Amino acid sequence: MDSTLLKGLTVLEHIAASDAPRGVSELARALQLTKSNVHRTLQTLVAAGYVRATPSGTYECTLKLFELASSVLSRVDVRQVAERFMRSLAEQTQETIHLSLLDKAEVIYLHKIESAHPVRAYSSIGGRAPAYCVASGKALLAYQEGALVHLSDPLAAHTSRTITDLDTLRQELEQVRVQGFAINRGEWREGVCGLAAIVHDAMGKPVAAIGISGPADRLDPTALRRFSDVVVDAARGLSRALGYNPIALAPRPVRIGGLGAFV
Known part of the structure; x- marks a missing residue:
């Protein structure tokens, strides 16, 4: 050495x-x-x-x-870095795992790992879903509120549980920011639920969401509460692997003319 x-x-x-x-x-x-x-x-x-x-x-x-x-950073492949976190999440939950990106009003499934269960949530890599209807989309919208300009009001209903009011959606996105994860309660497909958390890059930008989805009879409210910690941990681990350091990016107090300020 x-x-x-x-x-x-x-x-x-x-x-x-x-x-x-x-x-x-x-x-x-x-x-x-x-x-x-x-x-x-x-x-x-x-x-x-x-x-x-x-x-x-x-x-x-x-x-x-x-x-x-x-x-x-320009050479970092989010999908490649996410692989081990997605596989760990799949082992812990036994549900389908998605890595998603936001494109205007829709999420795109960048990568996925299928659940081993015969009854599972079906989707395809490259597939799309309305962002306001799925957990990964809500997680992304919560940290990219500028994307709300691409949504209509009222929002189109896809199931009886779909949020169709933009103000109600904004309230839920605020809750996502508070609790650190988003939930889909059968809002895109009847009987399919999900949970997702945001992924940040080294500059602190929200670049993806990682989450789980599966049948509502397995991902009931109790299971969603149980899995919320492991999903958030996976998102944080992936964020760190991409170089995210919230402490380093936090505003620091400085003295300006004897007054405290943050920069």
Whole structure:
């Protein structure tokens, strides 16, 4: 193992995670390195373009890290990354698992794993469904409310349980944001229920929804409550695998003219 490279990466990661530029002395204390070692490392990082010195003598990251991360993210295949989370969810629930995207007023099934049960929810990869009628669609709409402009009012009814009023749908989407998951109570197909949660990418954007669907006699209210935690955990795990870090993306308090503000 190259200890010099490891120290350099440790210094770089610490500066990147800091909410303000860092000086040589405080980096040395925080990382338990000598000041001369930290100084040499910083000069190397400056020469490589990853760090720059500020007028006050401290150091901060440049946008080169963002450029590298962007090129990596552009190659990330959500479907490929989701595979292991979907399979784990299938094992835990024994129901059909969907990975869905939002396209205007519809969800598209990007990937799926069939339930082993002979009686199960039927769908096809590339298939579509009205977003306001299915759990994955509601999860996506809850975090992309701009998509509501593509919906009519009243909404078309597909079953006796379909939400047909836009204001009622907005109230349910608010509940989705509060509880962290969405439920379909037979609103798209009679006797078929589902549960889904949102997936975020590294920039915090909602990019997909992962969820389960199956017959209403298996996915009754008790089962849906029981499976809500595992579905949310799968969505969070997939989000983390895509680089999502809600703490890093949270607004940070700063002082402006003696007043507190968030940026």
